[in-house]
Amino acid sequence: MSTAELRYANQLEIIRSEEKDRYMISQLSKQLDELYTKLFGLNNFHIYQTYLHRLSEFLYYLTTTLSNRQTIDLCFSLQETLFAMLVEITERALAHVGSNQVLIVGGVGCNVRLQEMMGAMCKERQATVCAIDERYCIDNGAMIAQAGYEMYNADKTRKGMTLDETNCSQRYRTDAVSLYCFHDEYSLYFDVGTLPFPSKSFTPTYLSRSAVAGFNNDKRRNKYIQALEKSFSNPSINRCLYIGDGLLLPLLILEMYPNIELIILQSSNIHLAHTLEAILKNSSKQLNYRIIPSLDKENIDFQTIDMILSEPFFTKSILPWDNLHFYYLIQQYHHSNIKLFPSKARIRCIALEFDNLYKIRSPVKQCCQFDLTPFDEQILQASLNVDATIEPQSLFEYSSKKPTLSSIIDLIEIDLEKISEKNKIETINLDIPFNVDGICNGIAFWIDYQLEDNIWLTTGIENENDSWVNYSKQGVHLLLKPIEIKSGMKLSINAAFDFQQGQFSFNIIS
Template sequence: MSTFTSRTNIVTGNHEWVFVDDEQFDYQQELARSAFADMLHDHERNVQYEKAIIKTIDTLSKTLNRIHVLDIGTGTGLLSMMAARALMKTTCSSRITAVEVFQPMAKIAKKCIEKNGYHDRIRVIDKRSTELDLETDLQGDQINMIVAEVFDTELIGEGALRTFSEACKHLTIDNDNLRIVPSRAIIYIQLVESPFLQEFHTLKNLSKDEKRIRIPLDCRHLAGDTIFDLNANEIRDRLRPLSKPIPVFHFNFKSVDDRNNFTEEKILENIQCESDGQIDAFVMWWNLDMDEDGEIQLGTIPSWCYDDKDKAQHIQWREHWIHGIYYPQKPKAVKANEHVNLYSFHDEYSLYFDVGSSPFPPRSFTPAFLSRSAMSGFNNDQRRQKYVEGLQKSFSNSSIHRCLYIGDGLLLPLLVLEMYPQIELIILESSNVHLVQTLKAILENSSSQLSYRLIPTFEKDHVDLEKIDMILSEPFFTKSILPWDNLHFYYLLHQQTQPLNMKLFPQKARIRCIALEFDHLHKIRSPVQQCCQLDLSPFDEQILEASLNVDAIVEPQSLFEYSSKKPTLSPIIDLIEIDFRKNYQDKLEKNHFDIPITADGICNGIAFWIDYQLEEDLWLTTGIETENDSWATYSKQGVHLLLKPLKMRAGMKLSINAGFDFHQGQFLFDTLS
């Protein structure tokens, strides 16, 4: 059996389907990209679940002769094995049914359960819990204990409400004798001021007076109204809480309200603001009562909400549960001690919030046309200033009258029209029709004195390149995933038969890298080995095999969300330089590099990115901003996580091979040591 997988072809700028002759590829890809390993590295999660399981079984065993545990979404079988271990200490007869809809994971669960000697106590069924039949699947043996970890960043995004509701209705004994781990949940939000978070949501004007370019209100929220998943602990210094934590929704998993298809809507009145500011966003998190007494807790509370500073500094890092960022329809200025009303809504899978005065406007569910990082790219002041400086240098030559813009970025063409209204700007329409519509709407809402036209193709009846003085690009294309995917700009240039005699902006690109010791990011690919004294090596073996078979050696990550040791282990190393004026044709270049290690540490990752030369001595980065030693927020970086982290000392070298296949448009990389 054969299958296909998708990748970005930077030569054509399109996603393409690549033939893979492996009947297991689709399963392996899902396994490799799953967050199972990250969950299993979550020590706090595992410990609190086991504490609650032991306590619940101990409580039930005092009144019941038989305990039947249902483990929903068993994964590796970890929670089922915890239950089996606890049940062995009771005199009750017992049975454990573990369900896992993802068949490759169900097979792994069976192997882990057998490895630990619990195969005669746990039955694994590979189907959804909502599809279980009491008679045929459970032989009429009703459940009196449910264990489930079916939560995501929003708590309910994986269908937790229906999962618990259906199990309680159709598979269990009466609720008085039923126990669920976890028992209850509360969703909290906090009102925060954060111009930084607003950068990921609302397009900023190019100038205060909106002299020429004016962005209409309905073009400002191109990333839509969906949740922005973010580890808010990493941006603590870029937000300011304006209220205390607000409990919004309460869920008792034994009695989930399934009226109106699990929807709930409420207005919380008189929420007090603690200080002056502007409500730019809502930070959302949740907390679980793991047992019915609420003695054992597990949640995603942000670090700044802890009274105990030591606990705040040692908060559990996790990737599978982070924080949700939501936005009001309009930011709202408030004063200290002012009271506001909070509108809150949830359906079966998602949440929505707004703040203001009643009546609230209708809920707005705007679809996403741009990524959050692309929104940040439009708004980032440092990036804007680099473009302004570059344009000022480029247009200091008065011989430039007619320019051509290529790419999906909105910032650069609008900046040119804002700064140089005398320039005729020809804009090659994006393949993203939504961006074309947005650009047209902005231009139609702007000054009538602007000189521009949009063209659908490069064909000569649309544009004569011999009459173009300058070609510009950010470069940015919405289909790009890794930083160098935006080199599609280079391929568009060299598809033309005319010589590139005009000025180019940017002129060159360089791919760079640095060796790092991540504090936590490497854990998403690290083997688990043992978890709570249970051997999960069958899981490690399967995940490692899947990753080696299907994963790209370099993956995209937004590194501003992940801390790493300071100082970095190495200086920045230049790997490849590309002059956009040169045609490299089918050249394949791969060279050996020794990365000098300048600090002691454990190298567990190498980060890659691309810089663009806008003008002589003026470079724009998509990686480390050297001015403030921080990662750019407006682009994902490429990351290679080492399968075996290396202990390094200053003076040592890390050997790699890196290069570029210009025919395929592929970055080439492998480690040597």
């Protein structure tokens, strides 16, 4: 709150040497009712700083026509109003958390009037208030030095800063910073600083939450480690090619097998490419790698490649099987002597009864006694015309009934070593048998990759009642009309995979 007061005080100093247009006073006075309404209509625990600043600007212009006595009255009114807001919000906070103690700190904590008003409120609530000694309310050298000391101790590298790298800002204000906000499909990220934003170093701006989760998932990483140990036990593998936007696999290979030459196809995501290059260049070890911009013969000789690897992960992928893109990149270059990692894939599905996810496809029917059936029909028709049969969802965020309605069903088996031999669309018709009673309102799809013999990496679940992995989206088909099912019943479906395009399709027959 001292920020608003300081801003107003600064403006009062400026007004003595500047002539302001009286027209501004009349224009701002028209906004006064709006300002009071929005400023003093407290919303839970929030004070609208924007309106505080606008109000102080109004008072600033108003003082051009006031006497010194009236200016002092305005200053008093502003302070009383701001402190009243602080006290009211504090009182709400006490009630909200069930506390009976208030501690006043910060520069504004030196203000005796604030201490008096807070004390009166606390007395009425049988609470206590503690105002810190003014010596500890105002920033001072000892406090700043202590903060620096704690930051230094928290830095495990103990690199610190040289005196030449430090700087001092005599008039540094907490409101003189830049606030950056970024978002992916799930989350909001914030960064605060006084320097221009270093776009190449802020990972969440170009990696989704699922991608970050994949990098940090212990189970996933251990499966890669086990598979790599099996693969590189073959002494004939000396030179490898990595394709994909994942950061984990190339770092694991370079760390675990320094004698292997790793050729990395530069990511189409320029930010990921910069990040990987920065990590590799700053390594304390001598790493055996080379980054190439394309797969042209000028950059790589496929006759010398022993193994092609991918996580597989691409930032532009939407559905799980879209990550098979890595194979279609190398299809024209692959030959029988090159080992593929992963070597196989399988598309799987399971029938579910979602607790809430199905509602995004459910009709509204009635709302506030209004019949919305015509609206529902229009939405349904538009959905049939436009929406895909299978849509991407992160199922770890959506609960479903346990046990699951069916067992896991294998739909399509894909042998990446022999995929070039298939020039057609493979279609299958099969039944999904239900194991328990319930309401089937959705079917989930995902893809598993065989990294090595008996080592499969899932992008969904390994067993029926497992939790869904958080490092990949799954595909979901939501039934337009949920089906009430009994144990022993079956749902007939049709699934197809286009081996030329890498596309999966699905339909319910009955």
